[in-house]
Amino acid sequence: DSGVTQTPKHLITATGQRVTLRCSPRSGDLSVYWYQQSLDQGLQFLIQYYNGEERAKGNILERFSAQQFPDLHSELNLSSLELGDSALYFCASSVSGEGNEQFFGPGTRLTVL
Amino acid sequence: GENVEQHPSTLSVQEGDSAVIKCTYSDSASNYFPWYKQELGKRPQLIIDIRSNVGEKKDQRIAVTLNKTAKHFSLHITETQPEDSAVYFCAASMNSGYALNFGKGTSLLVTP
Numbered sequence: 001d002s003g004v005t006q007t008p009k010h011l012i013t014a015t016g017q018r019v020t021l022r023c024s025p026r027s028g029d030l031s032v033y034w035y036q037q038s039l040d041q042g043l044q045f046l047i048q049y050y051n052g053e054e055r056a057k058g059n060i061l062e063r064f065s066a067q068q069f070p071d072l073h074s075e076l077n078l079s080s081l082e083l084g085d086s087a088l089y090f091c092a093s094s095v096s097g098e099g100n101e102q103f104f105g106p107g108t109r110l111t112v113l
Numbered sequence: 114g115e116n117v118e119q120h121p122s123t124l125s126v127q128e129g130d131s132a133v134i135k136c137t138y139s140d141s142a143s144n145y146f147p148w149y150k151q152e153l154g155k156r157p158q159l160i161i162d163i164r165s166n167v168g169e170k171k172d173q174r175i176a177v178t179l180n181k182t183a184k185h186f187s188l189h190i191t192e193t194q195p196e197d198s199a200v201y202f203c204a205a206s207m208n209s210g211y212a213l214n215f216g217k218g219t220s221l222l223v224t225p
Contacts, residue, residue, distance in 0.1 A: 002156065002158075033212060033213075035213075042202075042215055042216070042217045042218055043157070043202060043213075043215040043218075044215070045212035045213060045214065045215075048211065048212055055211070056211050056212050058212055090156065090157070101147060101159050101162060102147075102159070102213060103159070104149075104156040104157045104158070105156060106155070106156050107156060
């Protein structure tokens, strides 16, 4: 157990819908990262927050957004869902932004039908 | 942006043999290179990492080497065991503490 929690574990929804994925980082970790893992694209970085502020953006679609709250938990919002959004979404956290290891949560498996 | 290439995509070895997975990166500014192991349906777990000021690091049966000049790094697993079977990902970070750019992964199968 890495100490990073994610809910829900599984999510099944329909095209066009909107979902919210939640992540709680390890106690004391200020940075939260979101990654998408699909069979064809591998593990891809979406977005990073550090102490409530957006720090870096990767290949995140405009339909996706995220935020980090004062208690440091983070939410990833996916809207106007398409079949291709089906994937495993991982959250990771690290102590700070300074090259420390990232600990991954168990992931949320999203299936869009 | 950073591009990480990983080879081979699949690797099958016999128990007790060594396994080597190689990665190359494109951005000379990258300075942090972790390796993750992911078992089926589970989270990626860090198994070893190396920073650009070090050429080699070892932890029991696992070692990582880094050649900054050539921009490549490798994972070496000695005396492989069936429980080493998993997908291994290399990654590079362009700057300290920022996003990890992952390779496509290597599926390692260790047969008894």
